[in-house]
Amino acid sequence: MNNVLVYFHIPRTAGTFFSHAVGHHLTDWLTHYNWTENCSVLNMQNNDVPLLKNRTDEQKNQIKVLSGHSVNAISHKLIGNVNPLFYTIIRDPIERLLSSYNFKRQKCIVLQDEEAWPILMPTSDIEVKHYNEYNTLFEYLVDFQIEQNLQSKWLVKSFYNYDVINHALEDHQDLDNMLMSQLITNNQHTCPLWLQGINLNTDIIDLCIEKMWYMSTMESLENDLQRICTHLDLTYVKNENKNASNRVTPRWTIDDVKQQPDYELLKNSLKLDYYLYNQAKNFERLL
Secondary structure (H helix, E strand, O other): OOEEEEEEOOOOOOHHHHHHHOOOOOOOOOOEEEOOOOHHHHHHHHOOOOOHHHOOHHHHHOOOEEEEOOOOOOHHHHHOOOEEEEEEEEOOHHHHHHHHHHHHHHHHHHHOOHHHOOOOOOOOOOOOOOOOOOOOHHHHHHHOHHHOOHHHHHHHHHHEEEEOOOOEEEEOOOHHHHHHHHHOOOHHHHOOHHHHOOOOOHHHHHHHHHHOOEEEEOOOHHHHHHHHHHHHOOOOOOOOOOOOOOOOOOOOOHHHHHOOOOHHHHHHHOHHHHHHHHHHHOOOOOO
């Protein structure tokens, strides 16, 4: 049975760096399939790369990496009988949140579309201020509650569905319906509405961590990916650019955020993600 690296791509955690390091999915499409919202359809068709549903069984058997925001713990079943190696990258929570704010702000400025601000993923379900009206990063978090402990939420949604009627998490069970929904990816599948208000605890995070094959932090990323590529017989591609948010001068740096008056409130609001981050730093690396 072939091993396939199943990478849960949490937003703003070096996913672009990962994609190039293991062989970009648009240039090495036989071994790397990226599944991210509707980008999977647009990017692959525009670059003359066949979608997963159009690939032969032989081509599916060549896939060694399944990655993207839309990937979850049963996505590998779409490419056949393979052994999934669940993997993700965890980032310092405040650095990730700041990167998300700066990236979304940059998108609005570059696209010259200020109306995109509340709908760029991760979205807000309330009326929000203009991106330059926030005085602190904590104020941004208050408006975009989905960003609170997003890394923990993302890991949980990778393994579980949420029953909104009974307010309970459940393992992915309805494989046929779930898999069919993945053939046409969309933002609600990638970032479901229940992530806006779900309450988590360290117990459910620990259950998810137990299912993981490997976890990296930004600090260990390059060495980890080199080892992973060796394990999967892939060529590691060195990529100097880890940051895709450098087209516009950031509103704040991390040092700026640390000087903001509600910095302690910000840290406390992200305590579950800090728990996950520390668990990732101490994750037993067997490679």
